Each structure stands twice: as C-alpha cells, then as structure tokens.
Amino acid sequence: MRLGDAKGNLVHELPGVLWANRTIPRESTQETPINLVYGTEAILPAEIGEETWRVRFYDNTRNLESTREDLDLVEEKRETTERRICLYKSKIARAYDNKVPPHKFEEGDLVLWETEGTGPCRKIRC
Incomplete structure (x- = not known):
C-alpha cells in the first residue's frame, strides 16, 4: 500500500x-x-451530529427491545455467515482450480521440496 501524501x-x-x-x-x-x-448496525459518526432519520426518531425503549431481539438472532446470523463463508471458500477454490492447470508428476521427475523447521525460526541457525 502506498501512502503518498498521507x-x-x-x-x-x-x-x-x-x-x-x-x-x-x-x-x-x-x-x-x-x-x-x-447484532446491530453501527451509527456512523456523521449521523451523530446531524438530524438523520435514525437520530430524529430514536426511541430508547424501542431501541432496547430491538437490541434484545437482535442479540437473540445474532447466533443464527453467525451460523448463516459460517455457511456463507464455506460457500465463498468453495467459490474461491473453484476459481483457483480453473486458472491453475493440474500437474502430474512421473517417477523420476525433479521437484522442489521445501522442508519446514520445527520451530518458529526457519533459518539454519537461530
């Protein structure tokens, strides 16, 4: 990411x-x-000082009831989201599989084999 002037x-x-x-x-x-x-949408900072519909018609008791309902449904929403993530991952995997050609190796082919260290350090000497 290039920041430039910022x-x-x-x-x-x-x-x-x-x-x-x-x-x-x-x-x-x-x-x-x-x-x-x-379990609820956030109020944007721009809405706090302005007279928006959400700010104008804010009712504390109705908001508390709505928040309780949202919290009751948040677990269901998370389960739905988990299913969406699985679908998204399979979509990404299909797109990757369509772009990358399959490789078949025969006996005797030379392949690059990467060995991983046992600890957090991958250098020969830590």
Whole structure:
C-alpha cells in the first residue's frame, strides 16, 4: 500500500480507516463485523451530529427491545455467515482450480521440496 501524501497523517487517518473497515459488509459474509459481534448496525459518526432519520426518531425503549431481539438472532446470523463463508471458500477454490492447470508428476521427475523447521525460526541457525 502506498501512502503518498498521507504518509505523515496516518495516525490521524487511522480511526476513520478502521471504522470503515468495521462497518463495510464483507463479500464473504455479506455482513459487517460490528453486526456479527453486536447484532446491530453501527451509527456512523456523521449521523451523530446531524438530524438523520435514525437520530430524529430514536426511541430508547424501542431501541432496547430491538437490541434484545437482535442479540437473540445474532447466533443464527453467525451460523448463516459460517455457511456463507464455506460457500465463498468453495467459490474461491473453484476459481483457483480453473486458472491453475493440474500437474502430474512421473517417477523420476525433479521437484522442489521445501522442508519446514520445527520451530518458529526457519533459518539454519537461530
């Protein structure tokens, strides 16, 4: 990722970037991370100071009831999301399999064999 002119402003831009990351639905789940954790959509910072429909017609008792209902349904939503992730992974695997040709090795073919170390360090000497 190239920052360009924003390189010095990264600390100031980070909260907005993280907020966007948490409130945009993922392709794999069709849900936002906040919705999967809390069972509800977040109010955007721009909505807090403005007179939007959600802010204008906010009712605390109705909000508490709605939050309880959302929390009751959050487990079902997570299960649905888990099924969507499995479908997404199989879709990605099919796309990969269509692009990458299969390789068949015969006895005597030379292949590159990578051995992994037993610990976190992959160097010869740690």
